[in-house]
Amino acid sequence: MKAKTFHENIFTLQQGKKRFLATRNLSPGLEVYGERLVQVEQTEYRVWEPKRSKLAAMLLKKLPSPFTNTSKVLYLGSATGTTVSHVSDIVQQGVVYAVEFSPRTMRDMLPICEERPNIIPLLADASKPGSYANVVEPVDVVFQDVAQPDQASIALSNVQHFLKPGGYLLMSIKARSVDSTAKPDTVFKQQLKTLLEQDNSKLELVKKQKLAPLHIDHLGVVARKTE
Numbered sequence: 001m002k003a004k005t006f007h008e009n010i011f012t013l014q015q016g017k018k019r020f021l022a023t024r025n026l027s028p029g030l031e032v033y034g035e036r037l038v039q040v041e042q043t044e045y046r047v048w049e050p051k052r053s054k055l056a057a058m059l060l061k062k063l064p065s066p067f068t069n070t071s072k073v074l075y076l077g078s079a080t081g082t083t084v085s086h087v088s089d090i091v092q093q094g095v096v097y098a099v100e101f102s103p104r105t106m107r108d109m110l111p112i113c114e115e116r117p118n119i120i121p122l123l124a125d126a127s128k129p130g131s132y133a134n135v136v137e138p139v140d141v142v143f144q145d146v147a148q149p150d151q152a153s154i155a156l157s158n159v160q161h162f163l164k165p166g167g168y169l170l171m172s173i174k175a176r177s178v179d180s181t182a183k184p185d186t187v188f189k190q191q192l193k194t195l196l197e198q199d200n201s202k203l204e205l206v207k208k209q210k211l212a213p214l215h216i217d218h219l220g221v222v223a224r225k226t227e
């Protein structure tokens with residue numbers, strides 16, 4: 001098995017003709033959700049399955065990754081922490097503020113936070129950023145995967161509260177969660193308009209890319225805050 005740097009703490013592992021995306025394990029010896037651990041030379045990696053993670057799919061689809069080893073990240077829609085744990089691997093010296101509004105789901109993520117001190121769990125509604133403004137500091141990256149009808153507005157209000165100028169928003173827009181009757185392309189256009197064309201948006205589009213076939217009717221978006 002060979003490990004090749006993909007970006008910062010993100011790697012591709014090559015075994016014969018098979019390639020896997022993986023992150024460097026922040027908690028060696030511990031898996032988080034049943035993912036494969038792979039040792040290459042002195043380093044342990046956690047295999048990151050793009051079918052289970054919109055963020056992994058976005059990176060594989062060549063959307064740019066703004067993460068560094070020290071990034072501060074606001075993660076909206078953390079669910080049980082599957083992808084959050086990989087972000088925790090990627091920003092080893094940084095911090096991940098992980099927002100989830102379902103108490104049951106959040107409860108499943110808490111054991112992960114005990115092993116990973118760079119994750120700060122926040123039981124909160126991402127559409128009310130003021131409710132966690134006393135905890136979250138200005139961040140380098142906002143990642144959003146809440147699958148809600150008002151996804152773009154939720155992303156925008158968090159960007160306005162927390163994203164540093166020059167920072168990046170990454171989001172996955174799920175067309176069917178916004179409007180299950182409209183054509184996905186119509187939904188994507190309308191959500192991008194909300195995100196980018198409001199007077200106070202201050203976001204410029206860097207790249208967008210559909211995530212099919214890994215995630216059907218999802219659009220991955222990367223935007224940069226201009227000021």
Ligand SMILES: C[S@@+](CC[C@H](N)C(=O)[O-])C[C@H]1O[C@@H](n2cnc3c(N)ncnc32)[C@H](O)[C@@H]1O
Pocket residue numbers: 052053054055076077078079080081082083084099100101102105124125126127145146147148
């Ligand atoms: C598609 S799942 C996220 C999957 C996760 N990002 C991953 O890759 O492991 C969406 C999550 O967002 C949460 N969610 C939806 N609306 C939310 C809101 N307004 N505030 C906080 N969490 C929300 C849901 O409870 C659900 O757990």
